[in-house]
Amino acid sequence: MSLFLFKRFITLLVTLAGASVVIFLVLEILPGDAAQILMGPDASPEAVTALAQKLGIDRPAPERYWTWVTGLLQGDLGLSYAYSTPVVELVLERLAVTFPLALMAMSLTTVLAISAGIYAASRHNKLGDIGLMGLTQAGIAVPNFWFAILLILLFAVHLKWFAAGGFPGWEDGWAEGVQALILPAISLAVVQAAILARITRSAVLDVLREDFVRTARAKGLSQRATLWGHVLRNALIPVITVMGLQFAELLAGTIVVENVFYLPGLGRLIFQSISNRDVIVVRNCVMLLAALVVIVNFFVDVLYAVIDPRVKASDI
Amino acid sequence: MSASHVSAEPKALRPTFMARAMGHRSLVLGGLLTLLLLAAAGLSFLWTPYSPYEMNIPSRLLPPGPQHWLGTDAFGRDVASLLLVGARASILVGVIAVGIGLSIGTALGLLAAARRGWTEELIMRLSDFSFAFPAILLAIMMTAVFGAGIVNAIIAIGIYNIPTFARITRASANAIWAREFVMAAQACGKGRFSITVEHVLPNIASVLIVQATIRFAIAILAEAALSYLGLGTQPPQPSWGRMLSEAQTLMFQAPLLAVFPGLAIAFAVLGLNLMGDGLRDLLDPRLARKR
Numbered sequence: 001m002s003l004f005l006f007k008r009f010i011t012l013l014v015t016l017a018g019a020s021v022v023i024f025l026v027l028e029i030l031p032g033d034a035a036q037i038l039m040g041p042d043a044s045p046e047a048v049t050a051l052a053q054k055l056g057i058d059r060p061a062p063e064r065y066w067t068w069v070t071g072l073l074q075g076d077l078g079l080s081y082a083y084s085t086p087v088v089e090l091v092l093e094r095l096a097v098t099f100p101l102a103l104m105a106m107s108l109t110t111v112l113a114i115s116a117g118i119y120a121a122s123r124h125n126k127l128g129d130i131g132l133m134g135l136t137q138a139g140i141a142v143p144n145f146w147f148a149i150l151l152i153l154l155f156a157v158h159l160k161w162f163a164a165g166g167f168p169g170w171e172d173g174w175a176e177g178v179q180a181l182i183l184p185a186i187s188l189a190v191v192q193a194a195i196l197a198r199i200t201r202s203a204v205l206d207v208l209r210e211d212f213v214r215t216a217r218a219k220g221l222s223q224r225a226t227l228w229g230h231v232l233r234n235a236l237i238p239v240i241t242v243m244g245l246q247f248a249e250l251l252a253g254t255i256v257v258e259n260v261f262y263l264p265g266l267g268r269l270i271f272q273s274i275s276n277r278d279v280i281v282v283r284n285c286v287m288l289l290a291a292l293v294v295i296v297n298f299f300v301d302v303l304y305a306v307i308d309p310r311v312k313a314s315d316i
Numbered sequence: 317m318s319a320s321h322v323s324a325e326p327k328a329l330r331p332t333f334m335a336r337a338m339g340h341r342s343l344v345l346g347g348l349l350t351l352l353l354l355a356a357a358g359l360s361f362l363w364t365p366y367s368p369y370e371m372n373i374p375s376r377l378l379p380p381g382p383q384h385w386l387g388t389d390a391f392g393r394d395v396a397s398l399l400l401v402g403a404r405a406s407i408l409v410g411v412i413a414v415g416i417g418l419s420i421g422t423a424l425g426l427l428a429a430a431r432r433g434w435t436e437e438l439i440m441r442l443s444d445f446s447f448a449f450p451a452i453l454l455a456i457m458m459t460a461v462f463g464a465g466i467v468n469a470i471i472a473i474g475i476y477n478i479p480t481f482a483r484i485t486r487a488s489a490n491a492i493w494a495r496e497f498v499m500a501a502q503a504c505g506k507g508r509f510s511i512t513v514e515h516v517l518p519n520i521a522s523v524l525i526v527q528a529t530i531r532f533a534i535a536i537l538a539e540a541a542l543s544y545l546g547l548g549t550q551p552p553q554p555s556w557g558r559m560l561s562e563a564q565t566l567m568f569q570a571p572l573l574a575v576f577p578g579l580a581i582a583f584a585v586l587g588l589n590l591m592g593d594g595l596r597d598l599l600d601p602r603l604a605r606k607r
Contacts, residue, residue: 015445021447026457057405072336082465141586143537143557145544146578153571244449252450256541260564271545272458282460297447 001269004305016231019290020072024065027283038114050135068283082276087284090269092256097167100255101181101188105250108189109196110243116193117200117239122227124205132197139194144253148260155183165262184261188253192246203235209227210234237308244300336598341357343594349587350541357403366394368401368554377570386576386577389559390566395573399580403468405555406584409539409548410532414468417477418528424478425485426516429493430508440486443479451538452545453475460548466539469548479532484527488520493586522599526592533588 036048052058058066071078077087116136120129120276156164168176207213208231216226255267262268266285273281337343365385380387385396424443428436447455455472462468463542492498493516501511542548543557551558556577563573 011444014441015448018445019448023457026461096591104506137586137589138582139590141533142395142582143544143578143585144526145541146560146574148582149560149567149574152564153567153574167344204475248447249448251451254546259545270456274456279460282456286457287451288455293448293450299379 005302006302008298009051012294015293015294019294020069020287021065023070023283023290024061025288027279027286028061028064048097062096063105072284072287078280080273080278080281082273082278082281087281090281091284092265093267094266095265096170096198097181097263097265100177101184101258101263101265102183102247102250102255104178104185105188105192105254106243106247107215108185109192109246109250112189112193113196114239116197118204118227120197120201121204121208122223127258129201133201136194136197139190140198142191144191145256145260146188146189148257150181151187152260165260167261167263180261184254184263187260188250188257191253192250196239196242196246200235200239205240207231207234224233233307237304239309240300240303244297247296251289251292333598335456337594340594342563342590343598346587346590346592346594349583349584350591351408353584353587355387355405356400357407360400360404364394364397364400366397368393368397369552379570380572385406387441387570387572389560389573390570395576398559399556399576402554402556402580402586405543405549405553406536406539406581409466409470409473410535413473413535413538414528414531415546416471416474417481417531418524421478421481422485422517422524424482425487426489426512429481429489429516436486437553441484441526446479449476451534454543455538455542455547464547464550466549468555468606469539472542473535475534476491476538477535480531481524481527482538484523485520488523489516490534492516503592504558522595526596529588529592529595533585536581536584536588 010173012269022070043190049058054066066077072258073090077091079085080087080090083090116132120132123129152164155162163180167180170177189280199215204227213230216230217223221229254265257263258265258267259271270282273285331339337347351516353591364450369540373382375388375392376386376390378392384394386399388394389398424439434482445478450578451473454476455469458468458472489512493511498511498515501515506514539548539555541558543555544561546558546561549555558579560574563570563577566573
């Protein structure tokens with residue numbers, strides 16, 4: 001187990017280092033001089049040079065990369081060009097919206113998908129299965145931002161149960177904050193749940209055909225006990241793998257959905273920073289999102305090995 | 317009874333591909349929806365009820381009616397015409413982005429399977445690594461560097477497709493390389509390149525066709541999302557994603573404006589997904605049994 005973990009951990013570090021190089025290289029060729037844009041077209045060249053020196057963007061690229069990476073490791077993400085505040089403060093402030101949103105959406109996805117998948121598999125080729133699979137096919141085809149707009153139309157415009165957008169913050173109590181994130185979380189979850197429900201159904205059906213399931217039924221276990229005691233654990237392996245991959249899609253989805261609901265999360269921060277040419281904020285936010293994807297997939301690999309001991313055996 | 321006679325009999329009894337395709341409900345439905353998408357884009361080159369670029373402020377925000385079947389938008393443009401022309405952007409992005417992923421990804425996957433060793437390891441680790449960047453994140457980086465536009469959106473979605481095709485190609489090609497007829501070709505002295513082109517590629521073509529259909533649907537969704545965010549198709553070129561973004565600001569006055577472009581995207585994606593599923597059932601029955 002320790003060798004397996006070590007190998008996976010090294011892969012994680014290499015991937016993170018590679019991602020940081022790619023992000024830095026791509027964003028370093030950003031057209032336009034950040035100092036010139038910040039100071040406006042009428043600024044004197046001396047003033048622009050002075051600002052570039054102050055922000056450190058006049059130094060050679062390798063030096064800036066090294067400063068950035070060592071800063072990242074110490075939790076110092078630098079200073080935002082546009083806001084003149086530490087990037088770490090900006091990111092933490094926005095993560096207070098994006099992180100609970102992603103968590104709510106992933107929890108909702110898991111609950112909806114696993115229950116729908118098991119239900120469909122247990123009624124294979126019956127009306128419930130066919131109906132649910134039809135629904136999931138429709139769910140996969142629906143763009144999450146359109147579904148979000150439809151939810152706003154129904155629940156905010158017609159029924160007036162929720163606000164059409166915005167975020168009140170966590171200062172006035174968590175209930176209002178959670179309420180503001182419910183519609184965005186549903187719009188993110190439905191599409192991902194549709195995909196995961198199909199995977200769950202397929203995985204459960206595969207395991208149901210295994211000999212050990214037949215043996216369990218033959219020794220007198222009820223269908224429910226077999227399902228919960230034997231089938232689910234084995235069916236979870238592909239489900240968890242897909243969940244790890246879906247997390248990346250979910251994070252990408254939050255960028256779009258935050259814009260639909262005008263949520264002050266990481267996604268909106270990235271957009272504001274692109275229009276401000278605030279490279280340092282864009283670079284750190286993209287790195288953070290990429291790192292989250294890689295780290296979640298690392299934990300998925302570890303979980304994979306916990307569920308199925310054959311995985312680590314074959315890996316070593 | 318000759319060997320050729322024995323093999324000819326079951327062949328005659330077996331239904332043709334076309335007959336099996338016509339009997340597959342989801343393939344037929346998916347094919348029809350995809351045909352509708354292509355027809356809409358094709359028709360828009362020849363005819364649209366009104367010009368999608370012409371603003372007509374006195375006729376703004378009209379509800380659906382005999383004059384304007386799906387109503388008009390905030391600038392008085394005919395929604396039906398905008399939808400017809402918007403189909404072009406979706407198809408353009410889908411075709412080119414899938415083309416980029418298919419050509420580069422397949423080449424890399426074939427190379428990995430043919431060379432094995434460190435080449436395979438390098439290609440696969442690079443494709444693992446690229447999973448850290450979803451299409452939207454890539455597009456955001458591209459936009460930050462080169463500015464917003466359909467070309468950058470296409471490139472971002474195309475790059476995002478490369479590792480998927482590389483992985484699928486490599487996995488399928490490895491299975492073909494282990495087959496006896498490939499070993500026989502090797503024993504006859506054929507080179508790796510010839511075997512790849514003459515034996516491996518034709519045998520994995522069906523898998524690639526199915527995957528291309530599914531990735532086409534994903535590309536349409538990604539283009540719509542990027543255009544919604546203002547990173548994809550730029551004005552005045554109509555796009556379903558941007559129509560939704562414009563409709564969102566008018567949700568209280570004209571809610572239907574936010575419905576039609578979304579339906580167009582959903583039907584286009586549904587059609588391609590159903591077609592992909594159907595083709596998979598027909599071309600790879602082993603996978604179909606597992607579903």
